[in-house]
Amino acid sequence: MLEYLFDSFNWSGPEGITARIIQHIWYTFAALGLSALIALPIGLRIGHTRRGAFLAINIGNAARALPSLGLLMIAVLLTNQIGFLPVLIALVALGIPPILTSTYAGLSGVDPATIDAARGMGMTGREILTKVEIPIALPLIISGLRAATLQIVSTATIAALVSLGGLGRYVVDGLKLRDFPQMFSGALLVALLAILLDLLFALAGRITVSKGLRVD
Amino acid sequence: MTWIGDNLSLIWQQLSEHIYLAILPVIFGLLIAIPLGYVATRFAWLANPLIALGGVLYSLPSIALFIVLPVLLGTKVLDRINIIIALTIYAVSLLIRNVIDGLRSVPPDVRQAAIAVGYGPARRLLTIDLPIAVPVIFAGLRVVTVANISMVSVGAVIGIGGLGELFTLGFQKDFLTPVVVGVVLSLLLALLADLLIVTLQRFLTPWARVVASVKEA
Numbered sequence: 293m294l295e296y297l298f299d300s301f302n303w304s305g306p307e308g309i310t311a312r313i314i315q316h317i318w319y320t321f322a323a324l325g326l327s328a329l330i331a332l333p334i335g336l337r338i339g340h341t342r343r344g345a346f347l348a349i350n351i352g353n354a355a356r357a358l359p360s361l362g363l364l365m366i367a368v369l370l371t372n373q374i375g376f377l378p379v380l381i382a383l384v385a386l387g388i389p390p391i392l393t394s395t396y397a398g399l400s401g402v403d404p405a406t407i408d409a410a411r412g413m414g415m416t417g418r419e420i421l422t423k424v425e426i427p428i429a430l431p432l433i434i435s436g437l438r439a440a441t442l443q444i445v446s447t448a449t450i451a452a453l454v455s456l457g458g459l460g461r462y463v464v465d466g467l468k469l470r471d472f473p474q475m476f477s478g479a480l481l482v483a484l485l486a487i488l489l490d491l492l493f494a495l496a497g498r499i500t501v502s503k504g505l506r507v508d
Numbered sequence: 509m510t511w512i513g514d515n516l517s518l519i520w521q522q523l524s525e526h527i528y529l530a531i532l533p534v535i536f537g538l539l540i541a542i543p544l545g546y547v548a549t550r551f552a553w554l555a556n557p558l559i560a561l562g563g564v565l566y567s568l569p570s571i572a573l574f575i576v577l578p579v580l581l582g583t584k585v586l587d588r589i590n591i592i593i594a595l596t597i598y599a600v601s602l603l604i605r606n607v608i609d610g611l612r613s614v615p616p617d618v619r620q621a622a623i624a625v626g627y628g629p630a631r632r633l634l635t636i637d638l639p640i641a642v643p644v645i646f647a648g649l650r651v652v653t654v655a656n657i658s659m660v661s662v663g664a665v666i667g668i669g670g671l672g673e674l675f676t677l678g679f680q681k682d683f684l685t686p687v688v689v690g691v692v693l694s695l696l697l698a699l700l701a702d703l704l705i706v707t708l709q710r711f712l713t714p715w716a717r718v719v720a721s722v723k724e725a
Binding site for chain 2: 353354356357358359360361362363364365366368369370442445446447449450453460463464467472475476478479480482483486487490
């Protein structure tokens with residue numbers, strides 16, 4: 293099953309494994325970046341003002357049940373194009389809910405007494421947000437980003453269904469050709485990439501979260 | 509709209525297939541996670557490795573599991589059993605944490621009282637520990653169920669799986685209706701399943717309502 297992976301011929305060229313991994317990472321980060329750009333400000337705003345939480349949480353939870361494959365197909369049929377845009381739409385829709393809900397949860401978990409204390413020291417709303425609330429909420433915010441990354445990286449395989457690249461190519465092409473070693477290799481690479489990114493986020497959490505907040 | 513009327517039996521078939529593929533793993537997952545979690549609370553050194561293993565398993569992409577499993581198990585790639593086993597693995601890996609946390613949330617004095625009254629370990633687990641752990645376990649159950657319902661459709665990429673088939677069908681025919689029907693049904697299914705679990709939880713923990721109403725008063 294692994295001969296496909298260990299054949300150096302399969303690793304080079306524009307359709308080689310190296311190129312596919314780079315494409316896969318590019319789709320993942322593009323979608324993650326856009327999701328964060330949308331979800332973080334909304335989550336921070338809701339968490340800071342504590343308004344609109346009910347709506348955001350429920351929409352976030354309902355969106356979790358959205359099948360990304362169906363979303364991709366709808367995006368393709370509506371935008372009338374096959375390619376990056378529909379994939380991005382589907383992946384961003386997947387990435388927003390975990391980032392939004394955990395950012396909100398992180399901020400709303402900050403002890404009100406802490407915020408009062410900060411206000412008592414003369415901090416403005418913006419200072420409270422950036423110097424108190426965000427640092428305290430950081431572990432949860434990162435775990436939201438982490439969950440979003442995992443889902444996006446694994447779902448980015450569906451890009452291959454609309455003739456884009458990425459590691460999904462091996463899965464989709466392998467299925468068509470009944471080439472199971474190829475499918476297996478693609479699946480294995482996606483899994484490894486997911487675990488690698490997960491470890492990176494764990495590391496990022498260790499570096500950025502204040503020492504005083506560490507539980508372990 | 510006429511497409512829906514003409515294809516009711518197909519829609520119904522895919523929907524029931526979807527329910528079967530999504531719900532069965534949740535039940536299996538629960539049946540595996542509860543004893544495993546119980547063992548982990550009895551032998552405390554097991555708990556952290558189990559939770560860590562669950563975290564790693566949960567981070568595996570579903571599509572990867574759907575494909576890698578047949579190789580490991582010797583089943584056919586297009587066998588539905590792969591989906592069921594893959595989703596069961598997800599269910600266990602997520603629920604194990606909730607079961608352990610839930611069983612740990614039983615107050616020590618409650619446990620001691622039960623022992624003092626003469627409850628054996630089995631009776632204590634079934635009538636004291638598990639009911640107290642229900643809210644924490646069910647929180648995980650809700651996440652797993654909703655996630656499973658949306659993950660089943662990924663199976664359509666490799667040619668299996670309920671409502672996902674409507675997505676590929678609509679895509680191939682360049683026709684929006686089946687895709688929308690699939691997405692809407694999948695959302696409704698998730699909503700309904702979630703509601704069912706919440707209702708079941710209320711039914712299983714009648715005291716929670718009493719506590720809440722006392723607090724409100």
